[in-house]
Amino acid sequence: MALTLEPHQPETASQPSETLVAPVDRVPAPAPHVRRPAPPRGAVPALLIDHVTKRFIVGRKKKSVVAVDDVSIRIERGETYGVLGANGGGKSTLIRLVSTLLTIDSGRVEVFGHDIEREEMAVKRLINRVSVDAAFFKKLSPFENLIYAARLYGLDAGTARRESVAILARLGIAESRLSRPLEQMSRGMQQKVAIARALLTSPTLLLLDEPTTGLDPRSKLEVQTFIEEIRDSHDATIVLTTHDLAEADRLCDRLAILNEGRVVVEGTPEELVARVAREHGQPPTLESVFMTWTGRSLDDDTEEDDDDDD
Amino acid sequence: MSGQPGSLPELRSPSLATTLVRELRGSYAFIERNLFLVKRYWGWEFAFLVYAVAGALSITFIGAELENQRLLLSLMIGAIFWNYLSIVFGFIAETVAWERWEGTLEYTFMAPVRRWVQLLGSTMFAVLYGLVHTAVILVVLTLFFGLDLSHADFGTAAVMMIIGSASFIGIGMMAAVLPLMYVERGAQMTFVLQSLLLLVSGVYYSIEVLPDWMQVISWFSPATYVLDGVRQGLIDGTPITALWHDVWPLVIMAVVLIPLGVWVFGQAERYAKRTGKLKRVG
Ligand SMILES: Nc1ncnc2c1ncn2[C@@H]1O[C@H](COP(=O)(O)OP(=O)(O)O)[C@@H](O)[C@H]1O
Numbered sequence A: 001m002a003l004t005l006e007p008h009q010p011e012t013a014s015q016p017s018e019t020l021v022a023p024v025d026r027v028p029a030p031a032p033h034v035r036r037p038a039p040p041r042g043a044v045p046a047l048l049i050d051h052v053t054k055r056f057i058v059g060r061k062k063k064s065v066v067a068v069d070d071v072s073i074r075i076e077r078g079e080t081y082g083v084l085g086a087n088g089g090g091k092s093t094l095i096r097l098v099s100t101l102l103t104i105d106s107g108r109v110e111v112f113g114h115d116i117e118r119e120e121m122a123v124k125r126l127i128n129r130v131s132v133d134a135a136f137f138k139k140l141s142p143f144e145n146l147i148y149a150a151r152l153y154g155l156d157a158g159t160a161r162r163e164s165v166a167i168l169a170r171l172g173i174a175e176s177r178l179s180r181p182l183e184q185m186s187r188g189m190q191q192k193v194a195i196a197r198a199l200l201t202s203p204t205l206l207l208l209d210e211p212t213t214g215l216d217p218r219s220k221l222e223v224q225t226f227i228e229e230i231r232d233s234h235d236a237t238i239v240l241t242t243h244d245l246a247e248a249d250r251l252c253d254r255l256a257i258l259n260e261g262r263v264v265v266e267g268t269p270e271e272l273v274a275r276v277a278r279e280h281g282q283p284p285t286l287e288s289v290f291m292t293w294t295g296r297s298l299d300d301d302t303e304e305d306d307d308d309d310d
Numbered sequence B: 001m002s003g004q005p006g007s008l009p010e011l012r013s014p015s016l017a018t019t020l021v022r023e024l025r026g027s028y029a030f031i032e033r034n035l036f037l038v039k040r041y042w043g044w045e046f047a048f049l050v051y052a053v054a055g056a057l058s059i060t061f062i063g064a065e066l067e068n069q070r071l072l073l074s075l076m077i078g079a080i081f082w083n084y085l086s087i088v089f090g091f092i093a094e095t096v097a098w099e100r101w102e103g104t105l106e107y108t109f110m111a112p113v114r115r116w117v118q119l120l121g122s123t124m125f126a127v128l129y130g131l132v133h134t135a136v137i138l139v140v141l142t143l144f145f146g147l148d149l150s151h152a153d154f155g156t157a158a159v160m161m162i163i164g165s166a167s168f169i170g171i172g173m174m175a176a177v178l179p180l181m182y183v184e185r186g187a188q189m190t191f192v193l194q195s196l197l198l199l200v201s202g203v204y205y206s207i208e209v210l211p212d213w214m215q216v217i218s219w220f221s222p223a224t225y226v227l228d229g230v231r232q233g234l235i236d237g238t239p240i241t242a243l244w245h246d247v248w249p250l251v252i253m254a255v256v257l258i259p260l261g262v263w264v265f266g267q268a269e270r271y272a273k274r275t276g277k278l279k280r281v282g
């Protein structure tokens, strides 16, 4: 793999950036996102989700919750696809289904033509998922965590070491800090290490589940820039869930809005914005797209934040 | 990133040797990771070792006080070998609980690693760790009590330990699924199971002193046979060939429990993926 990223500013451990009032103005404004033309259909899609449903039985009363409700999505190779939705909308469940962490109740998922149930190992080699809580051994160093990842994915020791060192260097983590426990890093940096770790295993389908949720504005922009760089420099298809509309607009070629487990609308941001203006007479913004199709604003939602979510 | 633009990611069908190397590399991931963790938590590791040595010493002093060399040896063997078996059991049984606590369970389960490969890695580490622990305690106690082990049969002890480890590995795998199925209580159940094994296996006394119904349970604990065999080997110098009555139950348990453990683990994983139990919070 060739990770071509600009070095970032080294982090300072003593000042986890989420505790600072982020000097947002020091972060360069993002370059206007050039939406890539839709790839040709007909070829094998990177991800095919076909009428997938997932229920959970929750609580003492054994109530049945439909977390993902008859969802069908087709994502072409090379796309960055956004799944937008309020908390509890089913985004994480959808990502977990594709990551083989949950079994499908009904429907079918294919990753590059491989059936996720029948060819589980093959699919696992093609995917990687980064969740909102960077899943690390927090007492271990970034380097040790990356070595573990590399071995899990079958890289040999030499390659594992070389790639890990190179990746961490490009993230701007100073050599002297490579051996410190990860828990001493800011959450923004942890999240970047998590994404870099996913790249180490060369996934062709990268699943990012709310990679910037809970980060301070500055770290958020940095992580977004990082994702942008990956998108432009790697042959990866990215599925990104978020409840940040600006982020969706900045990073995604196409969007779906997931509300109560169902895809309520799908299209490029431009299409959605044009549609909401044309069909509903609303202002042409993603906010009104979201309001119109989910019946609520994101601001209402982000307050009652995740108690059981990650 | 690999993969040429325009070509689909290839899934070669590798040769058997390549596959095996990759799987073993997967196992090594778990060994190396645990070594990293032990290094990071070295303070705790040291504390646990001190506790284990002190525990073994203090139990053994009962024999010294009663000036009974046979009892002293018997207690010492009980303390040391129980320590070994419970380490092996504990490490394997905690594979899931530990990762759930660290928050890496989903990451590990998402990786293209077969479950037996993961369990093999955990097991090899557990045995390695247990052996180091046991060796330290054995050396300290031997020096401390100036033991005469000249007519001990160490071969017997080694064989009993190896086949005994195998059944403990099997039970450990089955205990490991409890935290997978019961998010809240699983780890506690594992702990209770371990305590029961300690109680019925005659670690510090012979099982004849137990009530009849507890003796029946003791027949199902591999530790019962391991401790009996090791004691006869080290105290009386009995060769392994004369200990068939301790060997065959252990061999049967190993042959049954290890495949059963792997199978149960797989079933539990499916159950967890169906019901959403891999997730950190219920
Ligand atoms: N592992 C689980 N066990 C039980 N219920 C779950 C589980 N995961 C998600 N749910 C439920 O499914 C619904 C969708 O949740 P989720 O996929 O986490 O949404 P989102 O990621 O969009 O916030 C919620 O009602 C949630 O409580």
Ligand SMILES: [Mg+2]
Binding pocket: A088, A091, A092, A093, A210, A309, A310
């Ligand atoms: Mg979520």
